Amino acid sequence: MIKLTHVSKTFDGGRSYAVKDLSLSVDKGETLVLLGSSGCGKTTTLKMINRLIKPTKGVIKVGGKDVMDHNPVDLRRQIGYVFQGIGLFPHMTIEQNVEIVPRLLGWSIRSRRERMQELLNLVGLPAESFAERFPDELSGGQQQRVGVARALAANPAYLLMDEPFGALDALTREALQQQLLTLKNQLKKTIVFVTHDLHEALLIGDRIAILHEGNLEQIGTKKDILDMPATKFVQDLFAIKRPGTLT
Amino acid sequence: MSLDAMVAYVVERLPELWLRTGEHLMLTGCSTLAAMFIGIPVGILLFRATYLRGLLMGVIGILQTIPSLAMLVFLLALLKKIGVLPALIALTLYALLPIARNTLTGLEEVSAEVMEAAQGIGMQEYQQLMMVRIPLAAPVIVAGIRTAAVVGVGIATLSAFIGAGGLGQFINRGLALANIKLILLGAIPAALLALVVDFSIGAFEWGLRPERKRDKKGSVQSLMRRLAFMLPVALVLISIITYFTKPGWISKSATQLKTGHRIIRIATKNFTEQLILGEMMAQLIETKTDLIVERRFNLGGTMICHGALVNGEIDLYAEYTGTGLTAILKHPVISDPEEALNHVKKAYHERFDAQWLKPFGFNNTYAITVREADAKKNEWNRISDLGNTAIELRAGFTAEFAERPDGYPGLRQIYGLQFGEVRDFDPALMYEAMAKGEVDVICAFATDGRIAAYNLKPLKDDRNFFPPYHAAPVIREEIMKTHPKLGDVLSLFGGLIDNATMQRLNFEVDGKKRRTAEVVEEFLKAKGIL
Numbered sequence: 001m002i003k004l005t006h007v008s009k010t011f012d013g014g015r016s017y018a019v020k021d022l023s024l025s026v027d028k029g030e031t032l033v034l035l036g037s038s039g040c041g042k043t044t045t046l047k048m049i050n051r052l053i054k055p056t057k058g059v060i061k062v063g064g065k066d067v068m069d070h071n072p073v074d075l076r077r078q079i080g081y082v083f084q085g086i087g088l089f090p091h092m093t094i095e096q097n098v099e100i101v102p103r104l105l106g107w108s109i110r111s112r113r114e115r116m117q118e119l120l121n122l123v124g125l126p127a128e129s130f131a132e133r134f135p136d137e138l139s140g141g142q143q144q145r146v147g148v149a150r151a152l153a154a155n156p157a158y159l160l161m162d163e164p165f166g167a168l169d170a171l172t173r174e175a176l177q178q179q180l181l182t183l184k185n186q187l188k189k190t191i192v193f194v195t196h197d198l199h200e201a202l203l204i205g206d207r208i209a210i211l212h213e214g215n216l217e218q219i220g221t222k223k224d225i226l227d228m229p230a231t232k233f234v235q236d237l238f239a240i241k242r243p244g245t246l247t
Numbered sequence: 248m249s250l251d252a253m254v255a256y257v258v259e260r261l262p263e264l265w266l267r268t269g270e271h272l273m274l275t276g277c278s279t280l281a282a283m284f285i286g287i288p289v290g291i292l293l294f295r296a297t298y299l300r301g302l303l304m305g306v307i308g309i310l311q312t313i314p315s316l317a318m319l320v321f322l323l324a325l326l327k328k329i330g331v332l333p334a335l336i337a338l339t340l341y342a343l344l345p346i347a348r349n350t351l352t353g354l355e356e357v358s359a360e361v362m363e364a365a366q367g368i369g370m371q372e373y374q375q376l377m378m379v380r381i382p383l384a385a386p387v388i389v390a391g392i393r394t395a396a397v398v399g400v401g402i403a404t405l406s407a408f409i410g411a412g413g414l415g416q417f418i419n420r421g422l423a424l425a426n427i428k429l430i431l432l433g434a435i436p437a438a439l440l441a442l443v444v445d446f447s448i449g450a451f452e453w454g455l456r457p458e459r460k461r462d463k464k465g466s467v468q469s470l471m472r473r474l475a476f477m478l479p480v481a482l483v484l485i486s487i488i489t490y491f492t493k494p495g496w497i498s499k500s501a502t503q504l505k506t507g508h509r510i511i512r513i514a515t516k517n518f519t520e521q522l523i524l525g526e527m528m529a530q531l532i533e534t535k536t537d538l539i540v541e542r543r544f545n546l547g548g549t550m551i552c553h554g555a556l557v558n559g560e561i562d563l564y565a566e567y568t569g570t571g572l573t574a575i576l577k578h579p580v581i582s583d584p585e586e587a588l589n590h591v592k593k594a595y596h597e598r599f600d601a602q603w604l605k606p607f608g609f610n611n612t613y614a615i616t617v618r619e620a621d622a623k624k625n626e627w628n629r630i631s632d633l634g635n636t637a638i639e640l641r642a643g644f645t646a647e648f649a650e651r652p653d654g655y656p657g658l659r660q661i662y663g664l665q666f667g668e669v670r671d672f673d674p675a676l677m678y679e680a681m682a683k684g685e686v687d688v689i690c691a692f693a694t695d696g697r698i699a700a701y702n703l704k705p706l707k708d709d710r711n712f713f714p715p716y717h718a719a720p721v722i723r724e725e726i727m728k729t730h731p732k733l734g735d736v737l738s739l740f741g742g743l744i745d746n747a748t749m750q751r752l753n754f755e756v757d758g759k760k761r762r763t764a765e766v767v768e769e770f771l772k773a774k775g776i777l
C-alpha cells in the first residue's frame with residue numbers, strides 16, 4: 001500500500017507549489033492513475049514516493065512504513081519505476097538493461113537470464129532478436145517496452161509508471177495499453193500510473209486522481225468521476241474533451 | 248644532399264636513433280600513465296567535491312602555464328637531480344591538466360536523465376559512478392589521455408635539457424651546432440611518433456564508441472575493434488622492448504658494475520663552444536687516465552649545469568668566470584680577469600666544494616665588432632676610436648645586449664657612445680645583417696666562428712668595460728680527491744686556446760658542419776697532446 005498524507009513540495013522556498021497538500025492512498029493490487037496536464041506535479045509526486053525528491057511537508061508511507069525511515073537504495077529496489085524519459089543505459093545491451101536490478105540484488109546469472117527472457121517475451125520483444133541489441137537500435141516504442149521490462153525485472157511489489165506510453169503513435173500506444181491491462185491482471189501489483197491522456201486514464205485506472213496546478217481536484221473510480229464530477233474543472237474536462245487529451 | 252647520402256646519414260646514426268626513440272617512448276609512456284593514475288581520480292574527486300574545483304583546476308592550470316624550461320630548473324633545484332626523474336615529473340605535471348579536465352567534463356556531460364534512472368532503480372552512489380557515469384564518460388576521458396600523450400611526445404623533446412635523453416637530444420645538439428640535419432633527425436621521428444601515438448589512442452577511442460559494440464561478432468568491424476584496443480597496449484610493449492634493447496644498455500651497465508666509481512661525468516651547456524670544450528676534456532681524460540667518461544652533454548643552460556655539479560650529478564664542466572661571478576654568485580662585475588678568477592675560485596671552494604682549474608685562455612666576452620674593411624679605412628682598433636663617428640653608424644644588437652646593464656646602456660655611459668640607429672636581432676640574423684651590410688656594428692661573442700668567417704674585426708675594449716668571461720674547467724673536489732691525477736691532466740689545457748683558435752674551432756663545427764669529436768681530435772693531435 002502507498003499512502004500520502006498532506007504532502008507538499010515547493011522548489012522555490014514556498015512561492016509556488018509543484019504539489020500542494022496532497023493526500024491519497026493506493027490499495028494493494030490497485031492501479032491508481034494520476035491524471036493532469038503538463039506541469040501539474042505528477043512526476044514530482046512519483047519521485048517523492050521513491051525518495052528521488054524529498055517532500056517539503058507531509059508523510060509518505062510505502063507498505064505501512066514512512067519512506068524516510070527506509071534505506072533509500074533498498075526502497076528503490078522494491079519499487080519498479082518506468083521513467084518519463086525512459087532512461088535506458090545507452091552503453092548496456094537490452095539484456096543488461098533488463099537484468100540490472102536483479103544484478104544489483106545479487107541474483108545468480110542463470111536466474112537473471114531466465115527472468116530477462118521471460119520479461120522480454122512478456123513485453124513482446126523476443127529475447128533471441130533483441131537481447132544483444134543496444135537501446136539506440138530500438139524504436140521509441142520498443143525502448144518504452146524495455147523500460148517496462150526493466151521496472152518489472154526484480155518482481156517488485158510496487159510499480160511507478162510515468163507517462164510510459166507518451167510520445168508514441170496512436171497504434172503502438174493502443175497495443176501497449178492492451179498489453180499493460182493483461183499484465184496488470186496477471187501480476188497483481190500496486191501501480192501508480194501517470195498520464196495526461198483522458199482515454200488512457202479511463203482505460204487503465206481502477207481509480208483516477210485528477211490533479212490541477214498542484215491540487216487534487218477529485219479522486220475516485222471512473223464511474224464516480226463521470227457521474228459526480230466534484231469540481232467545475234472536472235466537469236469541464238469530461239464535458240468538452242471526452243475522450244481526449246489534456247495538454 | 249642526395250637520397251643516398253641522406254640514407255647513409257641516418258643509417259650511420261641508427262643505433263643512437265633507436266636508443267633515443269626508446270628513451271622518448273619511455274618518457275612519454277611513463278609520464279602519461281602516471282598522469283592517468285593521478286588525473287582520473289582527481290577528475291572524479293573534483294566532480295564529487297564541487298567546492299574544490301576552482302582551486303584544484305586553477306593549480307593544475309597554472310602548472311600548465313609554467314614554461315617547460317623553468318619547470319625543469321625548478322624541479323632540478325627541488326630534487327637535486329638531473330636526468331629521468333625530474334623529466335618524468337615535469338611531463339606528468341603537464342599531462343595532468345588534459346586528463347583531469349576531460350575526466351571532469353566527461354563525468355559532467357553524462358545525461359541527467361540516465362543518471363536519475365541509475366539512482367531511481369536503486370544503485371548505490373559508487374555503483375552509479377562505476378556502472379554508469381564512468382563508462383559513459385570513458386570516450387571523453389580517453390580523448391584527454393590522447394591529448395596528453397600527443398602533447399607529451401612534443402614536450403618530451405625538452406627532457407634532453409636536463410640529461411634525460413630522448414629524441415630531443417638530436418634537436419638540442421642540432422640547435423647548439425646550428426646543424427639542420429641533426430635537428431631533423433630528432434624532429435621527424437618525434438613528429439612521426441606523435442602521429443603513431445595519436446593514431447593508436449584514437450583507434451582505442453573509436454573502439455570505445457557505443458555504436459562499435461553492436462558490430463556483429465566475427466564481422467570485419469568487430470575484428471578491427473579488437474585490434475584497436477590492442478594498439479595502445481602494443482605501443483606500450485614496443486616502448487618497453489625498445490628501451491631495454493637499446494644498444495649498449497647491457498654492456499654499459501656491465502662496465503659500470505665492473506669499474507664501480509671509476510666513472511667521470513662531464514657535462515656541457517647547449518652551444519657549440521661548450522660541446523667542443525666538453526669533448527676536449529672527455530677525450531683527454533679518456534686517453535690520459537683509465538677513467539670511463541660519461542658524456543652528459545647539452546644540458547639546458549648555466550643553472551642546470553651548476554645545479555647538477557653541486558648535487559653531485561655531474562663531475563666536470565667548463566664555466567666562464569663572468570658567468571660564475573654574476574649569474575651564480577650574484578656578485579657585481581669585476582673587470583680584472585685575474586681578480587675575477589681568484590674570487591670565483593675562493594667562493595666555489597667555500598660554498599660548493601668545487602674547484603676552478605686553469606682557464607683555457609680565451610675570453611668569450613661581448614665584443615663590439617665591425618667589418619675589417621671599415622676598420623682599416625677608418626683606423627678603428629679600439630672601441631674609443633669609434634668616438635664621434637658612432638652617430639653615423641647603424642648598430643645591430645641582440646635584444647639581451649640592448650637591455651643588459653653590462654650591454655649597450657653601460658657601453659654608452661663608459662665610452663660616451665651614441666649610435667645613430669639601433670636594431671634588435673636574433674643572434675644568427677645579426678651576423679647575416681652584418682655580412683649584407685645592413686648594419687655597421689654588432690655585439691658579437693668574442694670567440695664566435697663567424698667573426699673570422701665573415702671578415703669581421705672585434706674592437707679592443709680599452710676601458711675594460713666588458714666583464715671577463717674566461718672559460719675554465721670546474722670540477723667537484725670529491726672526484727679530485729679520489730683521482731688526484733685529474734688536476735694535472737686538465738691543466739694541460741691551461742692557456743692552450745686563444746680567442747682566434749676558439750673562433751676557428753667554433754667555425755669548423757658551426758660553419759663547416761664537421762663532427763665535434765673529429766675537430767677536437769684533430770686539434771689535440773696537432774697540439775701534440777693526444
Ligand SMILES: Nc1ncnc2c1ncn2[C@@H]1O[C@H](COP(=O)(O)OP(=O)(O)O)[C@@H](O)[C@H]1O
Pocket residue numbers: 011017018036037038039040041042043044045
Ligand atoms: N527539480 C526541479 N526544480 C525546480 N522546479 C521543478 C523541478 N522539478 C519540477 N519542477 C516544477 O514543478 C512543477 C511540476 O513539475 P512535474 O512534477 O515535472 O510536472 P508533470 O510531471 O506533471 O508535468 C513544474 O512547474 C516544474 O517546473
Ligand SMILES: [Mg+2]
Pocket residue numbers: 039042043044084162
Ligand atoms: Mg512529468
